[in-house]
Amino acid sequence: xxxxxxxxxxxHLRQPPDIHRNAAETPDVFRNKKxxxxxxxxxxxxxxxxxxxxxVAPIVVGSLLFKYQPKxxxxxxxxxxxxxxxxxxxxxSDYQNKNTFLYVFSVIDVAMASAMFSVLTNxxxxxxxxxxxxxxxxxxxxxxxxxxxxLTQNGYSNAIGKVFxxxxxxxxxxxFMQNEEIPRLRDQPxxxxxVGFLTYNLIGLFDVFSTQIVSYSQSLYIQFYMFxxxxxxxxxxxxxxxxxxxxxxxxx
Amino acid sequence: MFWIKNARCKxxxxxxxxxxxxxxxxxxxxxxSAKILNIKVLSILRDSAxxxxxxxxxxxxxPYDQNYLMFQFVNTNDSTKKSFSYLLAGLDYEWxxxxxCSQVQYAHLDGGEYIFKVKSLEPGAEPAVYSFKIAGxxxxxxxxxxxxxxxFLFIIGLVVYFFVLYQFRQKLKEQRLIxxxxxxxxxxxxxxxxxxIQNPLNFVNNFSELSLELAQDIKGExxxxxxxxxxxxxxxxxxSDLIQNQxxxxxxxxxxxxxxxxxxxxxxxxxxxxxxTDFNQLVNEYLKRSYHGFGTKEKDFKVEYETxxxxxxxxxxxxxxxxxxxxxxxxxxxxxxxxxQKKQKDASYLPKVTVFTxxxxxxxxxxxxxxxxxxxxxILDKIFQPFFTTKPAGQGTGLGLSLCYDxxxxxxxxxxxxxxxxxxxxxxxxxxxxx
Numbered sequence: 001x002x003x004x005x006x007x008x009x010x011x012h013l014r015q016p017p018d019i020h021r022n023a024a025e026t027p028d029v030f031r032n033k034k035x036x037x038x039x040x041x042x043x044x045x046x047x048x049x050x051x052x053x054x055x056v057a058p059i060v061v062g063s064l065l066f067k068y069q070p071k072x073x074x075x076x077x078x079x080x081x082x083x084x085x086x087x088x089x090x091x092x093s094d095y096q097n098k099n100t101f102l103y104v105f106s107v108i109d110v111a112m113a114s115a116m117f118s119v120l121t122n123x124x125x126x127x128x129x130x131x132x133x134x135x136x137x138x139x140x141x142x143x144x145x146x147x148x149x150x151l152t153q154n155g156y157s158n159a160i161g162k163v164f165x166x167x168x169x170x171x172x173x174x175x176f177m178q179n180e181e182i183p184r185l186r187d188q189p190x191x192x193x194x195v196g197f198l199t200y201n202l203i204g205l206f207d208v209f210s211t212q213i214v215s216y217s218q219s220l221y222i223q224f225y226m227f228x229x230x231x232x233x234x235x236x237x238x239x240x241x242x243x244x245x246x247x248x249x250x251x252x
Numbered sequence: 253m254f255w256i257k258n259a260r261c262k263x264x265x266x267x268x269x270x271x272x273x274x275x276x277x278x279x280x281x282x283x284x285s286a287k288i289l290n291i292k293v294l295s296i297l298r299d300s301a302x303x304x305x306x307x308x309x310x311x312x313x314x315p316y317d318q319n320y321l322m323f324q325f326v327n328t329n330d331s332t333k334k335s336f337s338y339l340l341a342g343l344d345y346e347w348x349x350x351x352x353c354s355q356v357q358y359a360h361l362d363g364g365e366y367i368f369k370v371k372s373l374e375p376g377a378e379p380a381v382y383s384f385k386i387a388g389x390x391x392x393x394x395x396x397x398x399x400x401x402x403x404f405l406f407i408i409g410l411v412v413y414f415f416v417l418y419q420f421r422q423k424l425k426e427q428r429l430i431x432x433x434x435x436x437x438x439x440x441x442x443x444x445x446x447x448x449i450q451n452p453l454n455f456v457n458n459f460s461e462l463s464l465e466l467a468q469d470i471k472g473e474x475x476x477x478x479x480x481x482x483x484x485x486x487x488x489x490x491x492s493d494l495i496q497n498q499x500x501x502x503x504x505x506x507x508x509x510x511x512x513x514x515x516x517x518x519x520x521x522x523x524x525x526x527x528x529t530d531f532n533q534l535v536n537e538y539l540k541r542s543y544h545g546f547g548t549k550e551k552d553f554k555v556e557y558e559t560x561x562x563x564x565x566x567x568x569x570x571x572x573x574x575x576x577x578x579x580x581x582x583x584x585x586x587x588x589x590x591x592x593q594k595k596q597k598d599a600s601y602l603p604k605v606t607v608f609t610x611x612x613x614x615x616x617x618x619x620x621x622x623x624x625x626x627x628x629x630x631i632l633d634k635i636f637q638p639f640f641t642t643k644p645a646g647q648g649t650g651l652g653l654s655l656c657y658d659x660x661x662x663x664x665x666x667x668x669x670x671x672x673x674x675x676x677x678x679x680x681x682x683x684x685x686x687x
Contacts, residue, residue, distance in 0.1 A: 122612060170410065177417045180424065202407055209400075 044222045044229070051229035051236075055084055058239035062246075069246045072119045076193060076239070079112030100152065103145040106161040110137050113165045113197065117172050120190065130168065137164045159208045162201040169198040189242035196238030203231045313385040319361040324354060325380065327372045335373040342366035349373065363388025432661070435636055439658055442638045446515035453512060457505040464498035467491055514651040515638070528567040529575065531616055531684075535559055535607050538576050542583035546591070555590050557605040565611045568686040570664055575684075578656040582620050582680050583607075585653070588643070589624025589678060596625070614686060621679040627672040635670060660684070 062069070062077040069077065083105065090101050114134030118127045141157040149155030173194050177185070185191050206224070314321075327333045334354055337347040342364055350356070356370075363386050371379035471491045474484060536559060547553045583605070590603035608619040627635060627642070634640045636657040641650035660668040660682050672678040 170413075173414065174417065177414070177421050180421075180428065185418075185421075198410075202410070205403065 041222060044226045047226050047229040051232040052087075054233050054236035055080060055087075058236055058243050059084060061240055062243040065243055065246050069243070072116045073189060073193070073242065073246050075112060075116045075119065077243070079108060079116075080239070082112075083108055100145075102158055103141055103151070103155070106141050106158045107138050110134055110141070110161045110164060113168050116193075117168045120172060121175065126171070133164065137161055156208065159205055162205050162207075165197060165201045166205075169194050169201070173198070187245060189245040192238040192242040192245070196235040196242070199238075200231055200235040203228060311383050311385065313387055316363055316387045319386050320357070320359045321361065321368075321384075322355055322357040323368055323370065323382070325370045326354065329372065329374070333372065336370055337373060337379075338368070338370040339379075340366055340368050361386050431633060435654075435657060435661075438638055439654070439662075442515045442654075446512045449508075450512050450516070453505060453508055457502065457509060460498050460501040460505055464495060464502060467495045467498060471495065511649055511651070514649055514655070517651075517655050525573070526569045526571050529570050529572045530565070530567050531575075531609055531618065532559070532561045532563075532565055534572060534576055535561070535579060535609060535618065538579040539583055539605075539607060542580050542587060546584065546587045550591060553587075553591060555587055555603040555605060557607075559607045559609070561609045562611045565609055565616060566686070568616060568684060570684060574659045574663055578659050578682070579618075579620075581652045581656050586620055586622035586624065586678070586680075589626075590622050591624075593624045593675075616684045616686070618682045618684075619679055621677060623677050626674040626676050626678055627670070628674050629672075632670060632672060636668070 059077065059080050062073070062080070066074070066077070086101070086104060086108070111134065114130050118130040121127055121130070137157075137160060141155075141161055144155040144157035145151055149157070173191075176182070176188075176190065176194070182188055323338075325336065325338075327336070334352050335350070336353060337349045338356055339347045340358055343358065343361065343366065365383070365385050367381060367383040369379040369381050371377040471488065474488060474491070477484075479487065539557060539559065543555070543557060586605045590605060594601055594603050603623065605620070605622045608617075608621070610617040610619070631640075631642070635642075636654050637650075638654040639650040640654070657668050660666040664684055666685060667681075667683040669681045670678065671681070
């Protein structure tokens with residue numbers, strides 16, 4: 001999930017399929033500045049670029065403060081790093097169909113969130129359920145990618161992965177907020193990580209409608225991804241703050 | 253060059269221009285005054301070449317994303333005349349007349365059935381007709397609005413849920429803080445009063461002891477005095493009463509002294525020598541001691557007790573005497589509660605006391621749970637207050653738990669909570685931080 005600035009968002013906006021970026025490709029009607037000044041897409045492109053590279057900031061801060069971090073936060077750091085590497089490979093290879101990578105990112109997201117939240121919970125039963133459910137979701141994503149939706153489509157299993165992560169976040173955040181030992185919630189890195197995950201995946205759920213949106217309205221589509229870029233930046237900001245606060249973490 | 257039907261279409265048209273599909277409709281309605289030459293369909297999705305489709309295909313259905321249609325037409329009687337009336341049934345309500353046109357465009361048509369009609373302006377002219385269908389996109393699906401509403405409700409629900417949870421937490425924190433402050437002030441008051449009482453009480457005790465000794469001495473010397481028998485008996489009786497009174501004063505003075513001593517213990521909760529302590533060992537030791545101690549006082553005392561211990565519990569720096577005292581007190585209370593419950597219940601009741609030790613990040617948690625009488629919710633927040641007791645008069649001073657609370661919270665910077673349900677269970681939780 002953390003990857004979306006370099007993953008899912010890029011899938012849509014690094015090479016937006018229906019948006020003519022080059023003047024040579026642009027139909028005459030779009031060259032008319034009065035009719036279509038092209039400002040929205042330019043702004044969206046910059047915003048997506050910022051969202052893409054925003055993930056670097058938490059990774060750098062997390063690496064610098066590595067020695068202070070408990071296991072759960074190190075899992076997040078490792079997950080973000082893997083995502084950055086996969087993104088880098090995708091960028092360098094200039095892989096055309098970003099949907100294939102979307103499945104990879106979904107698997108990384110689910111695995112990362114499951115590992116992190118199972119470390120955070122003290123309940124043995126909950127831990128087992130999380131492990132089991134995460135395996136099921138990953139198998140589901142694999143089947144969806146290979147057999148049902150296909151590698152070139154944005155399958156519904158990606159949305160199921162997001163729902164799974166939302167459930168984990170809600171479960172943990174409930175447990176976290178009921179913990180009376182935590183003196184100041186806002187000082188706890190895990191709160192910000194969970195808020196980041198939750199916000200991102202809640203907004204990201206809307207991706208199930210994205211194919212229809214792009215067919216319906218290009219400008220609406222761009223606006224949605226601009227909003228998503230802002231959410232991605234917010235999420236990375238949460239991670240950055242969480243890494244910065246990692247010394248204060250109270251586990252329970 | 254061509255028309256765009258309405259302002260909304262014009263706006264969308266500026267952003268979408270990708271592919272052109274052409275339908276040859278030659279031959280349609282030859283008797284009509286006008287002939288539809290071409291129908292061009294613009295797709296908003298694919299970038300494709302101009303496609304010819306079978307013009308005779310009756311009633312074609314275009315996908316929802318191919319909803320930009322341009323109709324080109326000609327007057328069959330005189331191709332130079334360019335005055336027409338046209339109507340798109342399904343969109344237009346009335347015929348539209350144009351004086352110099354040969355084509356018309358409809359952009360962004362919604363899903364549905366349409367019939368395009370065009371005729372020349374000559375009187376009695378028959379219109380050329382072309383019917384088609386635009387397939388509805390996802391927005392026309394019945395489930396899309398409920399789905400979107402559900403989605404937004406889900407988000408709003410989560411926000412409300414966490415807001416309520418946060419408010420609840422804040423309220424609880426506030427209550428805990430008030431309780432802590434209350435306990436601190438009560439402890440200060442208790443120790444203050446104890447200090448004030450201790451000095452006069454010492455005088456009472458000391459002088460009562462002295463008076464007792466003096467009275468006993470006088471009684472011993474009575475035989476050597478030169479008094480008649482009647483007076484001797486009278487004085488002897490008086491001295492006996494005096495001795496008895498002094499003994500009572502001394503006895504109750506000592507009792508008051510022990511209460512004051514207990515009160516003063518609150519001010520000395522941090523005085524114990526600290527050393528690395530194994531909590532599992534400490535729990536087992538005091539649990540057995542409490543059980544056997546209770547067993548000697550109560551006949552037919554039989555309670556199942558067990559310890560569910562975290563074997564990886566680290567040793568931490570505490571005062572083992574003070575913590576042991578806390579444990580002993582809590583175990584005694586637990587055994588007392590299950591014993592009382594046993595008296596009220598039938599033979600099927602199995603009294604049980606369970607002690608859990610847990611180790612989480614930088615703290616040790618000890619939970620003592622009994623299935624005894626439980627504590628009523630209205631007195632639950634009072635049980636750590638000094639002099640508060642539920643035991644019958646003479647069986648408890650009400651200082652035990654308050655002292656435990658002070659030892660844990662003030663003496664070891666820990667936490668102590670109680671949860672209970674009347675007739676079901678009581679669970680006392682202690683948390684000791686380290687590191």
